[in-house]
């Protein structure tokens with residue numbers, strides 16, 4: 322067979338054929354080359370980008386920091402991959418996955434990096450779908466509890482509201498807040514295994530009945546422990562009856578050994594349990610509930626969390642949907 326050798330495409334043609342935006346940057350941060358996809362993504366023509374400094378053409382949050390991929394590669398690292406937004410002179414790109422790979426000159430000296438920006442849109446969409454599905458599962462669990470035990474369902478909703486407000490006091494990120502909210506929303510999931518007669522009993526509980534109620538964090542943990550949540554959901558729920566001085570259950574954990582999320586749920590849980598009317602005792606006012614928390618501040622409950630709860634309650638910003646005994650609504 323007689324094959325005519327074809328002329329290999331030049332480097333520009335190869336780069337232009339790539340669907341991802343590509344920029345070639347030398348070790349002095351000069352943009353040496355960009356491809357057609359780069360122009361589509363950034364709105365910057367090739368001649369406008371080449372010869373300019375990369376941090377002027379597409380500044381990003383890692384520019385001029387030790388995290389800059391070119392700096393990292395100059396310091397001896399291999400290819401660097403990270404997620405982030407690239408900011409272009411004319412438009413802000415969608416989130417991208419950026420891979421920076423070193424290239425070497427003929428003499429083996431580092432020539433610079435080749436940055437490839439892949440569109441992370443589909444990845445973000447699938448993450449978003451996953452998050453929504455996760456929220457749906459949590460809600461389904463919460464509704465399952467509601468069908469059986471309305472008090473617990475309402476209690477979990479109020480605790481979730483209070484937890485979210487406390488999280489705000491600590492400057493939790495959106496991601497952390499989501500994890501805490503989901504844990505709070507089903508923190509008493511394990512009570513589905515406690516007979517209703519025991520849950521609603523108005524008289525004193527026997528040792529045996531108390532043991533059954535006290536098994537609810539373990540029961541929830543057993544249900545959730547194998548689900549790979551992006552948050553420490555099962556652990557936070559497992560530990561919500563632990564107390565700072567080790568007097569809690571099921572494991573008698575102390576202080577920092579208790580997850581911070583669990584310490585927040587514990588305070589919100591106690592606050593709501595005290596302020597709520599139950600068949601076997603009347604509701605208590607917010608002030609009395611805060612008094613109880615303050616009395617055991619740093620002993621049973623995390624001192625900072627109690628303080629944050631106090632600020633939240635004083636601000637009156639959380640709507641629990643129940644009238645407050647002292648005339649205040651919260």
Ligand SMILES: [Fe+2]
Nearest residue numbers: 508509561562
């Ligand atoms: Fe509980």
